[in-house]
Amino acid sequence: MPKKVAKRFIEFKRGETLYGILNRHGFTSHHSSLILKQNPLPKGLSLSNGEAYRLRVSGDKKFAEIKIYDAPKDLSYVFWRNGSAAGSLIKNEPFGIKERVVRGEVRGSPLNAIYQKIPSQWIAHRFMDAYTFDYNLPKRLQRGAKFKIRLETKWDGEDLIGYGEILETAIELGSAVERRFYIRYPGGGTFVDPGNSYADRPLFAPVSYLRVSSLFEARRFHPIKQRKQPHLGVDFELPEGTDIFAAESGRVLRSGFQRASGNFVVIQHKNGMESYYNHMLNIAPGIYPGARVDNGQKLGEIGCTGYCTKGHLHFAVKKRGRFVDPLRYIKNYPYRSQKLISLNSEDL
Numbered sequence: 307m308p309k310k311v312a313k314r315f316i317e318f319k320r321g322e323t324l325y326g327i328l329n330r331h332g333f334t335s336h337h338s339s340l341i342l343k344q345n346p347l348p349k350g351l352s353l354s355n356g357e358a359y360r361l362r363v364s365g366d367k368k369f370a371e372i373k374i375y376d377a378p379k380d381l382s383y384v385f386w387r388n389g390s391a392a393g394s395l396i397k398n399e400p401f402g403i404k405e406r407v408v409r410g411e412v413r414g415s416p417l418n419a420i421y422q423k424i425p426s427q428w429i430a431h432r433f434m435d436a437y438t439f440d441y442n443l444p445k446r447l448q449r450g451a452k453f454k455i456r457l458e459t460k461w462d463g464e465d466l467i468g469y470g471e472i473l474e475t476a477i478e479l480g481s482a483v484e485r486r487f488y489i490r491y492p493g494g495g496t497f498v499d500p501g502n503s504y505a506d507r508p509l510f511a512p513v514s515y516l517r518v519s520s521l522f523e524a525r526r527f528h529p530i531k532q533r534k535q536p537h538l539g540v541d542f543e544l545p546e547g548t549d550i551f552a553a554e555s556g557r558v559l560r561s562g563f564q565r566a567s568g569n570f571v572v573i574q575h576k577n578g579m580e581s582y583y584n585h586m587l588n589i590a591p592g593i594y595p596g597a598r599v600d601n602g603q604k605l606g607e608i609g610c611t612g613y614c615t616k617g618h619l620h621f622a623v624k625k626r627g628r629f630v631d632p633l634r635y636i637k638n639y640p641y642r643s644q645k646l647i648s649l650n651s652e653d654l
């Protein structure tokens with residue numbers, strides 16, 4: 307490697323592709339083909355508007371290295387060229403973690419308010435995930451509501467390269483303050499509400515890490531999203547291969563493969579409820595029509611079969627024959643052994 311290598315961070319532009327970035331920094335089609343031959347591009351790699359990648363270039367420009375971070379997963383993707391040689395690698399590197407507390411006020415949408423303070427779509431969406439079970443939160447939110455977020459920042463040496471989990475959130479709703487705490491456990495993690503276990507809800511979450519990528523939308527035409535079809539379930543975005551669990555005990559009504567749903571399972575529960583699991587990678591042995599399942603039993607794994615662009619579970623709930631918003635009916639599995647380490651009642 308040449309002696310003098312300059313380092314800087316560059317923000318992704320909207321709609322940018324990896325090839326565009328490589329091209330801009332002097333990677334030729336010869337370099338790109340070497341990279342592609344060696345290592346197919348990672349499926350989950352996302353170039354997020356507002357986030358940055360690291361560029362290192364030698365003084366004579368013969369060497370260049372682009373490093374794209376997936377901070378939440380402690381991964382980085384490195385693409386390099388040196389003369390006519392080129393290559394890429396995926397690095398698993400536990401980044402340095404520091405905690406930070408951010409405070410602000412909601413003006414406009416909560417997502418925007420958070421984004422103003424922390425320019426990360428990941429964090430803004432994780433904040434909404436923290437309130438997954440509070441379907442009426444946006445309605446209760448008033449202009450000027452104060453919020454606080456305690457979160458992990460991730461560091462590559464001395465460089466801030468992204469964010470990890472939100473550890474604690476608080477937001478003013480009228481005269482109340484709604485707090486959520488993140489607890490980790492093997493294979494997952496979840497936001498809990500210290501004041502409410504949602505014990506009266508009839509179903510459990512079908513995955514152990516709740517990350518919502520698409521909400522239930524019953525209207526036939528959504529004027530903002532211009533979506534012509536209703537979305538009669540909720541999408542949980544998770545890596546392929548992650549376990550999917552039965553939301554309650556019951557009996558398998560249907561299972562198999564359909565062109566749109568991919569691998570799917572439908573379970574019939576008590577009280578006229580049914581739960582649907584679509585786009586599964588596979589269906590676990592013992593899950594077939596007529597089979598009895600226990601709550602929390604593994605049904606299969608997250609996949610992207612059927613009409614699907616990225617690994618996720620489309621989870622739907624029917625109550626007395628009609629699809630309802632699943633987020634109003636599910637609760638976390640009870641992780642009673644986990645104590646809330648950071649439970650404090652400090653003000654906003």
Ligand SMILES: [Zn+2]
Nearest residue numbers: 539540541620
């Ligand atoms: Zn869906």
